[in-house]
Amino acid sequence: SVSSLASPDEFLQCLSDKIPGELVYRQSSSSFADVLVSSIRFPNFFTNTTVRPLCIVTPTAACHVQAAVRCGRRQGVRLRVRSGGHDYEGLSYRSVRAEVFGVVDLARLRSITVDEHESTAWVDSGATVGELYYAIAKNNSQLAFPAGECPTLGVGGHFSGGGIGMLMRKYGLSVDNVLDAKLVNAEGELLDRAAMGEEHFWAIRGGGGGSFGIVVSWKIRLVTVPPTVTVFSIAKTVDQGAVDVVTRWQAVGPSLPDELTMRVKVQGQEAVFLAVYLGTCTSLVATMGRDFPELHMTSADCRPMTYLESTALSFTTLAKTGTPEEVLLNRSSSLGFSVKGKSDYVRQPISRDAWEDIFDWFKKNGSGLIMLEPHGGFIGRVSTAATPYPHRRGVLYVIQYLVFWPAAINGGTAQTWLDKFYDFMGRHVTTNPREAYVNFRDLDIGKNTVVDDVSTFESGKVWGERYFMGNYRRLARVKAAVDPTDYFRNEQSTPPLLHGR
Ligand code: FDA
Missing domain, CATH: 3.30.465.10 (Uridine Diphospho-n-acetylenolpyruvylglucosamine Reductase; domain 3)
Incomplete structure (x- = not known):
């Protein structure tokens, strides 16, 4: 493996020859831990046993990134790259297996x-x-x-x-x-x-x-975007008919006018309908009355604001979290909660009976939630081959599952609940493959096997066809053309499809 061939000391020497010293943090540096943790979101990936980088390079120019790659190639040390650090498995700054690697943290390259x-x-x-x-x-x-x-x-x-x-x-x-x-x-x-x-x-x-x-x-x-957009957040408990309204939303959400995106958060015994509409309250009320009367949305629900203000609202509640200026520019993250995420895609509406069962799952554990994000509109009109993202025409919505647990406690119970719930959901979502979204990264669906220092195409196929469907093979061919020795890799990177298979 690369670890046994790696020359960490020569790598560090090469970096110090080519990159200003103040941009490179070695483990021995007093600021190392602060820089490492600066964009870590989840405390479960920042523990005493987490496999940490040998050093962190914080480029201020593209030439520093180039130098880091050249040093890494020459001395057999891999790099992981971090931009915002929000990877759900922490792959931008930690390795699951023992490995010598450096991190290129791009936080200073942000013009x-x-x-x-x-x-x-x-x-x-x-x-x-x-x-x-x-x-x-x-x-x-x-x-x-x-x-x-x-x-x-x-x-x-x-x-x-x-x-x-x-x-x-x-x-x-x-x-x-x-x-x-x-x-x-x-x-x-x-x-x-x-x-x-x-x-x-x-x-x-x-x-x-x-x-x-x-x-x-x-x-x-x-x-x-128009000068003013309209936002609403409407909650329905199970007692207020949440099961029926969510069941109906599955047909409505993906077929509403393109200007209206209405996602749903299901948590506990409540479904919250969160919408941003690129238009006025009056026309929104008319649209909702025509297409989704079951929600009983009225002008009293309308919250007009600028589009910028809408982006600064909390993404799970659409509640105000401060002024846009403060919230949007604040890069600091807290290590309050660990998380585990998973995803599914739905192409056939889930039955009303199944939604009753789903709400029952939320009686068994308070820490989980699911977000349903409608597709349709523009996304569905783009061909599956246009970009690697294959979840296009025919997808009704994506489900994101999330469980959280406080840093101080063990997440075993929360994760077990999620695993069982995800198993249960298998019969209601897409199969062959059971589609998943790469940005909601989930290592449970597969990790690469490395043979002769190259990740194998077959091992990547297990998770790769779920993220990319028919595009996985094409990605693996690109990988073979641009990085045949598999220098840029992690537990779920696309392997090279070598030998013209
Ligand atoms: P991070 O820096 O951890 O990188 C993620 C992956 O990309 C790693 O493998 C990393 O090596 C690689 N990488 C980073 N920078 C790179 C670069 N410059 N070049 C090449 N590779 C690079 N998603 C979504 O689609 N819509 C949403 O609304 C949300 N919301 C959301 C909320 C919260 C709280 C979280 C934690 C996550 C989301 N996501 C999401 C998922 C998000 O899109 C996903 O985690 C992204 O990979 C995060 O990108 P970062 O640069 O922050 O992550």
Whole structure:
């Protein structure tokens, strides 16, 4: 394995020859732990037994990323790259197996340049989506970008896996709006779209982070939003008919006008319908009365605000968490709760009886929740081959399962509940494959096996066809072309499909 061939001392020496010393933190540095933890979200990946990096490089320019890759290649030390640190399995900064590796942490590479006339922007991977939303809207409040809900998500990892959010039914995923990118490949070269070629550019738009190089920045197409949008959050308990309303939502959510995205959070004995509408209260009330009268939404539920303000609301409640300025630019994360996430896709509505059973599961444990995010609209009109994200036409919604537990306690009970619930859900969701979303990374669905120092195509297929379906093979071919020795790898990176199989 690379660990036995690695020369950590020579690697560190090479870094210090090529990168300013203040940008490299060795384990012996007094700031090492602070830098490591700076964007870790979940305490279960920051323990005494977690396999930590040998060092952390914090580039301020693309040439530092190139130097780190060249040193790593030469001295047999792998790199993991971290943008926002929100990986659900912590793969951007920890290794599941014993391994010598360095981390390239892009938090200092985060400039955002908006071209208002072209309606485009260049955004560095280390920016958060909150910083991006803020920078765009401060330039022109009627421009925006479709991406995820939590302001501290890193652009680098988030775009690498697709990027779903409240504008997706109107404008698609983040990757449906990426026009160009700059990436450091496994040779340490800095390439733009023209230089990397269309297959490589295809793979980085949703094929999962950490497999195809280190994306330094992205050119994106901005989209238009009205000066005022309308938000609502309506809760229904089981006693108030939640089972019927959720059952009905499955048909409605994916077929509403594209301007309206209504997700559902199910937790305890309650379903909360959370919506952002690119239009006025009056027209929203008319739409809801026509398409979804079962929810009994009225003008009293309307909360008009700017689109920017809507992005600063809590993503699970749409409650206000502060002023947009404070919330969107705040990069700090707390280590309060550990988490385990999983995902499923639904193409056939789940029956009313099954929804009764699902609500019963929530009587058995208070710590879990599921989010249902509607597809349809723009996402469903993009072909499955256009980007690696294959969950397009025919998908009604994605389910995200989450359990949380406080740092101080063991998560065994919460995880067991989730495992059993997920087993139960198997009969209600897509099969062959049971589709999953790469950005909701879940190592339970498979980890790569490494043979002769290369991750095997067959081991990757187990999880890869669930994330990418028919696109997995094409991703593996791109990997073989751009990184045949499998330098950029983690437990769930796309393996190279070698020997023209
Ligand atoms: P992180 O830095 O941990 O990287 C994730 C992966 O990408 C790692 O494998 C890493 O090595 C790789 N990577 C990072 N930067 C890279 C780069 N520059 N080049 C190449 N590879 C790179 N998703 C979604 O679609 N919509 C949503 O609304 C949400 N909401 C959400 C909320 C919360 C609280 C969490 C924790 C997560 C989400 N997600 C989400 C999932 C999120 O999109 C996913 O975790 C992203 O990978 C996070 O990207 P980061 O850069 O923050 O992660």
